[in-house]
Amino acid sequence: MSEEDDGTVVRRDRFSGGPARSFLSSLDGDARIFAADLAVDRAHVVMLAEQGIVADDEAAKILGALDDVEAAGFDALPDGEDVHEAIETAVVERVGRVGGKMHTARSRNDEVAACIRYRLREDLLAALDSVLALRESLAAVAEAEAETVMPGYTHLQPAQPTTVAHWALSYEGTLGRDAARLLDAYDRTNESPLGGAAFAGTTFNVDRERTADLLGFDGVVTNATDAAASRDFLLESVAALSSVAVTCSGLAEDLVFFANRGFVDLDDDYASTSSIMPQKKNPDTLELVRATAGDAVGAYQALATTLKGLPRAYNRDLQRATVHVWHATDFVSEATEVAAGAVATADWPAEALADAAGEDFSTATGVADALAAAGLPFRTAHEIVAAASETGADLDAVDAAAREVTGESLSELVDPELVAAALDPVESVAQRDSTGGPAPDAVRDALANVLGGIEADQTAVAERWEALEAATDALDAEVATYA
Template sequence: MWKGRFAQDTDEAVINFTQSLDLDWRMAMADIRGSVAHVRMLAHTGLLAADEAAVIEKNLREIADEIKKGEFTPKLSLEDVHMNIESRLIEKCGATGARLHMGRSRNDQVNTTVRLYLRKELLDIWEGLEALIATLLEKAEEHADVVVPGYTHLQQAQPISMGHFWMAHAQAFMRDARRLCSAYDAVDESPLGCGALAGSTLPLDREFTRADMGFARITENSMDTVAHRDHFLDVLYFAAVFGTHVSRLSEDLIIYFTTEFGWLKLPDSFCTGSSIMPQKKNPDVLELLRGKAGQLTGALVDLLTTVKGLPLSYDRDLQDDKRSLFRSLDCLKGIFSVLPALLKNVGVDEERANKGFADGLILATDVAEYLVLRGVPFRIAHEKVGRAVRWCIENKRPLDKLTLAEWQALIPEAEESLLPLLTPRRSVERRNTYGGTSPQQLRAQIGRAKEKLAAYEKEQAAHREKLPDML
């Protein structure tokens, strides 16, 4: 494509080193669709005769069919998907095909292709995320009345509804949904017409191509457009944060599944055994899911490091910008292929979970708040209950099994009304503040989450309707 300027052919080693065909061939349909928009605009502005535009578009669509049928074998010597398709076009319709690239640089062409490709990919990712959140909402409803220990510092803290646990993770993924929507918005701009960096002297109509490809708006500055990769970073940031949330959920389930905890039940179909120990049931799928966070975080750091300090505008460093991006998209799809299905089959052994309450100490905060309601300053109540806890430990007495006389000997303010409050279930039911763990608050929270999820679904459906054909 630049043979007119150079006296020597490109060295074969350079061709192999600089090619990106192994990376960008997956975007062939998007590249063709961007070219269709471009050629339509050239005809619209009079830069291309209507019959020439029709010939080019017809042949582009034929090339798309060749690719879909596996009849098109790209050549490494042509470097990338863009030049392979243009070369094939010229083979099919001669000099007319050579007119396609007027008013366009590979800088804005590649940018357009990736954005077209990414919009569809992100909508597919959304479907996986929506399925994951919906599954967690189902689990929250299923376990709304199941009481289990809640932990801080991985030490028993207060009793909670298991549904509240599921909703805690659902809320994190709901924030990821918002991040995904924001990433989509960043991608949803048309760069076509920016040229190499400065626009064009030709009378291009950028609004025409924007509308033809269904983008929400046009990028504002041609130099910035071909140079920045903020939209990639937004996608990778979503993926990295999502990965940390998947890792935390996986870690929780792995811990509660251990023999030492033992109150979470994982399906056999999502576990593996040992090659030497017949008794083993290993949570390998969850461990692999936990490990994916490293890949997703690494992809973000990879691109951040690449773009740091690059001068305006385009630099060849950016050719590899999509490697980490595409790996992350593939990684996300892998996560969604197993995680929702695994969660649907997770069970809870409430009886085993409640054995952890045997010493009753998980109810200590309930006693302190009981005293607060009787006028005892909280810090004093905290100290009184702390001494009672120490007495229970030293005398091997469960806190929730103390008699009224024992309570009054330890805490004179205690009355008979304290005793019926000291059960894990009652503790959960009484935590009825907004966002709290009580079944009443939990079901209200689930309802609000369903409404928000429905709004996200509507937003994504509207985006999908704007995608052009061929993608």
């Protein structure tokens, strides 16, 4: 029997060789979607059998062959342009021509899109787990360090005293929005393109909703061309991951700077020493977290450039698009996990932070506010404190400046005790109790909402994980009925 009669190849000789075969192949990088392809194949075959497009005994043979392919593993696949062709070839090798019925009523175009979406869902949820872990670490720091005063900076210059808790919650807030973006990306990724075929649908009576349900998708991408061609879900996912990476990069930069000033002591597990200078403790892991933003933004740039200007329906350019998404999910998730560990294990030296909290007259804004609260125009108060900052950061300097600017002594303008309190970093922070401010009570109020938001997002992510696991179990149960 000839190879053609045996049905053990997917393509004829005309398209099976030549110098460009290896260039066309994506098989080396397809291990990531091996399990996804098997799941998509199984769901498609079950649907074909239920719709009477293939016979039950034929479906049983194909599904049994897919079990054998899975047991043999990715490395045992025959050569092919990609994992999809290789799996189909392996099935045909095991059961003969009937294996070719597996590809009835679909194209590699909708198959590929379904596999990418199927696998990306897990990667997005894993990224969300990492973000939630970092948010929990920051919330724990905020709870423990609500009264730990520290210097706050703008332009890397001492600006106003704040607290470690307030700093931590500033990043938690951004990460909360990052999590929302990832959840949105997940929900738009979680739609099935299967059944769209090459781009114009199929003549077979397929049930697209059934395969979507078997694979745990929330619905279908209705338009067949949109289903096969669109990759906006990739762009949205990488954009959301890039935002996480940029947030983590800023967090890492702060911690590197704080470590330089002696404001934080990183655990040894998140630092290293020099190969030549034994006294060094370098925040190396956080420097790599900081650099990951470049990887993520670069992935977004590469992906957007690949997708730009493609004609509608499927183009082979899309084969080069997906690798950028896998890189971004891996780099960003790992970097976020490292950041979470570094934050959770760091020590905040309260004495050193308190000593630095008032440096360079960083309580000046509080003094100006105290003068303005006593009835002076804020611009006059600003002028007085600016003049005082040239000579010192004490009551005498403020009094001299008040006389210079207004012709009146400080005691004639305001109770000096109010100014004295505003000059103290701890008291200055305590006075800033507006919503979102650094005062310990304001931070504790904010923390209650933060913890509620984290819990809500944990529930949302857990529900999505559970839905995927339930779909896997349901598909396995359906496949088992054909054994």
